Amino acid sequence: MLVDRLSRWLFLTAADSRLLKAAATRYGMRGPGSPAGRFIGGRDIPEAIESARALEQRGMTHTFNYLGEHVRTTDAAAEATMAYERVIDEVRAAGMECNLSIKLTQLGLELDPGLCEANLEQILDRAGASGCFVRVDMEHSALLEETLRITVAAHARHPDVGTVLQSMLRRTPDDLARLNEAGVPVRLVKGAYREEPDIAFPEKRDVDRAFIRLAETMLEDGAEPAFGTHDPRMIRAVNTAAAARGISAERYEFQMLYGVRRDLQAALGARGYGIRIYLPFGADWFPYFMRRLAERPANVLFVVRSLLHEQLGAHRP
Ligand SMILES: Cc1cc2nc3c(=O)[nH]c(=O)nc-3n(C[C@H](O)[C@H](O)[C@H](O)COP(=O)(O)OP(=O)(O)OC[C@H]3O[C@@H](n4cnc5c(N)ncnc54)[C@H](O)[C@@H]3O)c2cc1C
Numbered sequence: 001m002l003v004d005r006l007s008r009w010l011f012l013t014a015a016d017s018r019l020l021k022a023a024a025t026r027y028g029m030r031g032p033g034s035p036a037g038r039f040i041g042g043r044d045i046p047e048a049i050e051s052a053r054a055l056e057q058r059g060m061t062h063t064f065n066y067l068g069e070h071v072r073t074t075d076a077a078a079e080a081t082m083a084y085e086r087v088i089d090e091v092r093a094a095g096m097e098c099n100l101s102i103k104l105t106q107l108g109l110e111l112d113p114g115l116c117e118a119n120l121e122q123i124l125d126r127a128g129a130s131g132c133f134v135r136v137d138m139e140h141s142a143l144l145e146e147t148l149r150i151t152v153a154a155h156a157r158h159p160d161v162g163t164v165l166q167s168m169l170r171r172t173p174d175d176l177a178r179l180n181e182a183g184v185p186v187r188l189v190k191g192a193y194r195e196e197p198d199i200a201f202p203e204k205r206d207v208d209r210a211f212i213r214l215a216e217t218m219l220e221d222g223a224e225p226a227f228g229t230h231d232p233r234m235i236r237a238v239n240t241a242a243a244a245r246g247i248s249a250e251r252y253e254f255q256m257l258y259g260v261r262r263d264l265q266a267a268l269g270a271r272g273y274g275i276r277i278y279l280p281f282g283a284d285w286f287p288y289f290m291r292r293l294a295e296r297p298a299n300v301l302f303v304v305r306s307l308l309h310e311q312l313g314a315h316r317p
Helices: 002-015 018-027 047-057 074-093 115-129 141-157 173-180 205-222 232-243 263-268 286-295 296-315
Strands: 063-067 098-102 131-137 161-166 186-189 226-228 255-257 275-281
Touching: 002 286, 047 063, 047 074, 047 275, 063 074, 074 098, 074 115, 098 115, 115 141, 131 141, 141 161, 141 173, 141 275, 161 173, 173 186, 173 205, 186 205, 205 232, 226 232, 232 263, 255 263, 263 275, 286 296
Parallel strands: 063 098, 063 275, 098 131, 131 161, 161 186, 186 226, 226 255, 255 275
Antiparallel strands: none
């Protein structure tokens, strides 16, 4: 338990480090066998589309995330906005369903909320014309209020906009009531960021209990409920709660991260549950990858094994 907490702390600290990010990005994802490659769906849009097609062939849907967060210049925010417009165009040209997951700090939320809103609006105009759903990811709690405000306002103009709530936060039942009232689709997750105990449950069992209670509310009152988890206990609880309310599996979906619990993704898909895979792509993979390591210490062993394999492989004749 102590080791788990320590490793979580370590990797979440690394996720925030600009120095490590710069070094890692230079090292890059050197091919499909690289450790980060397991969790990242490609370096660019064509590679992401190829990964999405492979998911579709296995009966799953997807949501594209162009990796990036906490941009420091308005140019970088504009670049991300244009990248998302290109994603919409290219995904549509490929004849695929279009569903995006976007972080507002990538669109400049920390520089200027007005600019961020304008960038989001630009993406939503393009998305609306293409029948593309846009989900606003939830980041650290310091950004929560502004993220909700922007998302609710955007949803009033564009119905195909949703967001994410985190069961680890004590305030989430109130936020869920607000979003349900406004008809905003919610993806429920446990929460991937480091938070203080006065606002977040420090114990995993409390986060899990809250997840189940919130899931029940979403099934009863939510628009297009989505559950972002790989936890078989949460999945069972959602299915049991839905069955008890006579809600069929087509009325909600599970969402999982690319490369995580692929066995579970396949097993649930085979049982007829809707599975949407969060498909991140692009060069800015380091913070996302560190959060995945923080979630599961066993992933670190996977990374070490991959690196050793790469090194040994490189020295073989
Ligand atoms: C589609 C999707 C979107 C998300 N969007 C957001 C968001 O917008 N904001 C946010 O704060 N968080 C987001 N998250 C992350 C989420 O908050 C959790 O940190 C993450 O999903 C791990 O929690 P869990 O529910 O899977 O259960 P846990 O209790 O953490 O894990 C349950 C089991 O799942 C497996 N598992 C979990 N994580 C991993 C991993 N990284 N690698 C390998 N196996 C793993 C393990 O078998 C583990 O025992 C998202 C998650 C998903 C699936």
